[in-house]
Amino acid sequence: MSTVTESFHRLQALAPKGLVRFLSIGLIGLAVDSSVFAALFYFAHLDKALARAVAMPVATCVTWALNRRHTFQATGRAKHHEVGRYAAVTICAQAISYGVFLAICSLFPKLPPNIALVVGAVVAAGFSYSGQRFFTFAPIRAG
Numbered sequence: 053m054s055t056v057t058e059s060f061h062r063l064q065a066l067a068p069k070g071l072v073r074f075l076s077i078g079l080i081g082l083a084v085d086s087s088v089f090a091a092l093f094y095f096a097h098l099d100k101a102l103a104r105a106v107a108m109p110v111a112t113c114v115t116w117a118l119n120r121r122h123t124f125q126a127t128g129r130a131k132h133h134e135v136g137r138y139a140a141v142t143i144c145a146q147a148i149s150y151g152v153f154l155a156i157c158s159l160f161p162k163l164p165p166n167i168a169l170v171v172g173a174v175v176a177a178g179f180s181y182s183g184q185r186f187f188t189f190a191p192i193r194a195g
Contacts, residue, residue, distance in 0.1 A: 073123040074181050077115055082173050085111035086166055093165065100165045104153055108146050116142075124189030134188065141183030149176035
């Protein structure tokens, strides 16, 4: 087993259930988000607020599919109920991320907007993990 794999498994054992995978998938989502944003902002010359508003849902679709498959176990809910719950948590998390992004862009207009994008995503990550773990992907309790 490689050193990287061993380190990953050690970190997974210490972290709350699914956190390392959730954060790893979050990094993939962040890469998608920032790539779509960059393409729209730098190459298509869309306004940064609009470019970010388009990029976030694309990244959200990617992270839902990956988290559903690799991070959280089946909940026993119908897929459309789970998607609805995911959307509710994600809308709140994305609102936090987007608000931080807009605030940083406004307060520091010379700062590259990709930095504001990353800061917003990091701020929203804790809320998102908690909501997805304890609400979206929480198993149905018998009773």
